[in-house]
Amino acid sequence: MGHMNILAIETSCDETALSVIHTETFDTENPNFSVLSDLVISQIEIHAKYGGVFPAMAKREHAKNLTPLLVQALQESKLYQESTNVINDADQLKEILEREPELSSELIKLVSKIKKPAIDMIMVTHGPGLAPALWVGVNFARALSILWDIPIVPVNHMEGHITSILLKENYINEKNALLNIHSFTFPYLSLLISGGHTQLVLVKNWGDYQIIGESIDDAVGEAFDKVARMLGFSYPGGPKISQVAIHGKKNDLVQLPRPMIYTKDYRFSFSGLKTAARYLIKELEEKNLLNAHMISDIAYEFEHAVTDVLIKKTILAMQEYSAQGLIIAGGVSANNFIIEAFTKELDEYGSKLYLPEKKLCGDNSLMIATAGFIQYWKNKKTINQSELSAIGNLRL
Numbered sequence: 001m002g003h004m005n006i007l008a009i010e011t012s013c014d015e016t017a018l019s020v021i022h023t024e025t026f027d028t029e030n031p032n033f034s035v036l037s038d039l040v041i042s043q044i045e046i047h048a049k050y051g052g053v054f055p056a057m058a059k060r061e062h063a064k065n066l067t068p069l070l071v072q073a074l075q076e077s078k079l080y081q082e083s084t085n086v087i088n089d090a091d092q093l094k095e096i097l098e099r100e101p102e103l104s105s106e107l108i109k110l111v112s113k114i115k116k117p118a119i120d121m122i123m124v125t126h127g128p129g130l131a132p133a134l135w136v137g138v139n140f141a142r143a144l145s146i147l148w149d150i151p152i153v154p155v156n157h158m159e160g161h162i163t164s165i166l167l168k169e170n171y172i173n174e175k176n177a178l179l180n181i182h183s184f185t186f187p188y189l190s191l192l193i194s195g196g197h198t199q200l201v202l203v204k205n206w207g208d209y210q211i212i213g214e215s216i217d218d219a220v221g222e223a224f225d226k227v228a229r230m231l232g233f234s235y236p237g238g239p240k241i242s243q244v245a246i247h248g249k250k251n252d253l254v255q256l257p258r259p260m261i262y263t264k265d266y267r268f269s270f271s272g273l274k275t276a277a278r279y280l281i282k283e284l285e286e287k288n289l290l291n292a293h294m295i296s297d298i299a300y301e302f303e304h305a306v307t308d309v310l311i312k313k314t315i316l317a318m319q320e321y322s323a324q325g326l327i328i329a330g331g332v333s334a335n336n337f338i339i340e341a342f343t344k345e346l347d348e349y350g351s352k353l354y355l356p357e358k359k360l361c362g363d364n365s366l367m368i369a370t371a372g373f374i375q376y377w378k379n380k381k382t383i384n385q386s387e388l389s390a391i392g393n394l395r396l
Contacts, residue, residue, distance in 0.1 A: 162371070303338075
């Protein structure tokens with residue numbers, strides 16, 4: 001199949017996202033990739049009062065958001081056309097979406113009044129992530145697959161982050177929105193840092209990955225958020241730590257460990273760092289020393305501690321595996337201090353750094369479209385909706 005329109009769906013955590021991409025030359029060595037629509041609804045404000053993502057709430061919001069987003073995506077892609085339809089699969093649809101009755105009724109209502117759009121394939125995140133959230137997107141994809149007789153490509157969320165670095169700036173409506181996927185000389189190393197993951201992944205080729213190290217407890221983003229809460233910042237606290245750290249400085253009263261920095265493996269641990277920060281904050285509070293300047297110094301020290309560990313382990317892994325470059329992706333890749341420190345280190349090391357566009361650092365469906373696109377381009381494999389399931393702890 002050459003000409004193709006693809007719908008991508010992402011609901012692994014607290015962003016509901018849909019994208020539509022178009023390709024005209026899928027079967028060639030250099031397939032093109034045009035973005036017709038790219039939509040994201042964030043739930044940050046909803047979860048802020050809980051101090052983190054509340055899975056049941058995320059599930060509910062995904063169910064509420066998906067149908068309106070589908071309408072908008074089809075309209076932006078010029079694939080929306082009104083028509084009166086009889087739905088023969090309503091009972092099967094209701095069965096698939098029995099845990100999301102509102103989504104079921106809204107989807108049936110929509111499909112009964114529009115013509116089947118020219119969507120040739122659905123790509124959907126099926127893990128890893130929060131299982132209740134993942135299932136909403138997975139079941140939405142299954143329902144659309146039945147209603148419109150469209151095959152599915154299941155996509156690993158972490159592969160999405162890795163391939164997000166391929167998307168060029170200002171990609172909407174560009175004829176070729178991806179970097180040349182043949183211009184990369186493998187292997188590469190990928191550091192995936194987010195609220196849920198800290199992983200070092202050897203990228204042997206697109207679609208061929210090996211996890212060589214990861215956190216044995218808290219992820220980087222999780223540690224940022226927890227320490228931010230200790231310092232009195234609301235969720236999400238990671239960016240707020242970075243903001244105040246800019247005004248901080250080295251302080252003899254503020255010293256934190258660099259956990260596992262000298263171990264001869266590529267595992268990480270940030271739970272001990274978080275605990276050390278808690279004891280430090282408590283000690284300074286008891287001495288009446290915890291003022292705004294001290295908070296900035298703690299943020300400064302914490303950010304440096306995390307970055308020192310990430311850089312040490314990553315550069316060692318690059319040397320051992322003869323990596324031709326480094327990919328940093330995931331929500332924490334938006335952290336300016338971490339990226340500037342890595343940029344300086346890689347300049348000295350003589351290697352290239354690949355980063356996603358800032359607006360693609362967080363969860364989004366365009367990265368799912370990109371990973372699924374490359375996967376299908378290489379393997380030409382789809383699955384039936386009955387084979388699809390959500391896997392919260394899915395591995396690369």
